Amino acid sequence: MLPAEPCCPPLTERELTAEEAQRTAAMFKALGDPVRLRLFSKVASHPDNEACVCDIADVGVSQPTVSHHLKKLKEAGLLASERRGTWVYYRVEPSVLAAMGQLLSLAPAPAKVA
């Protein structure tokens, strides 16, 4: 799995290269599972965009499955984790979120002559 750094202009501006697509698709893929998306939204909507696993683990699947999904989100570059004593905290990477948001903006609207 690629490092998943922020990437690329709005999708409406120009087509992605194969490499850009691979890197970027990895991030979308990470959010493409309902359980992962819920976990991510739970972290993102917590104060300071950060939450303990114990605060977000109630999503209807077993604890190992939660851990597995958090790992996937981390590998995709969308979350970072840090152990503080007994608990492990996950935090969203705001820059990555912003990059994905920009990717989906349809700002320029090329050649809409009207």
Place this chain on the structure above:
Amino acid sequence: MLPAEPCCPPLTERELTAEEAQRTAAMFKALGDPVRLRLFSKVASHPDNEACVCDIADVGVSQPTVSHHLKKLKEAGLLASERRGTWVYYRVEPSVLAAMGQLLSLAPAPAKVA
């Protein structure tokens, strides 16, 4: 697969319900494949956000595979298709794109007391 209508406030605002997550994850999932993301970006970056299949089919996979992926994007609500004579045109749904972009905006930043 759900109808995939536009949905939901920014991920930072509140956590998604299970149903919202399922609906929304389907859209992210559709963009979570490199080939599909390239196809989508090709359509999105064409004039009027619309392109003939013949204009975008060169992504390194067979023609049936391209057709398969375009169908998936359509089922996810991200593209619409229309036959015009010999050719079939695919067009992005701007509202859906905008909704996804808004979902990824981290506007309010709750409780960053600093």
Place this chain on the structure above:
DNA sequence: ACCTTGAATAGACGTACGTCAACATAGAGG
């Protein structure tokens, strides 16, 4: 009617994915 080109469908195949139960690891606190 026939053939040609553009695009969708059907079916098959290998791989990746989501899930779980069982086990392992990490600190905290007696």
Place this chain on the structure above:
DNA sequence: CCTCTATGTTGACGTACGTCTATTCAAGGT
């Protein structure tokens, strides 16, 4: 040390997914 709680890891299982070849459907042109 031992144990309790919080997370992560392993290995297995069924299903979904991406891809292909072969075939079919749709429109045009001759």
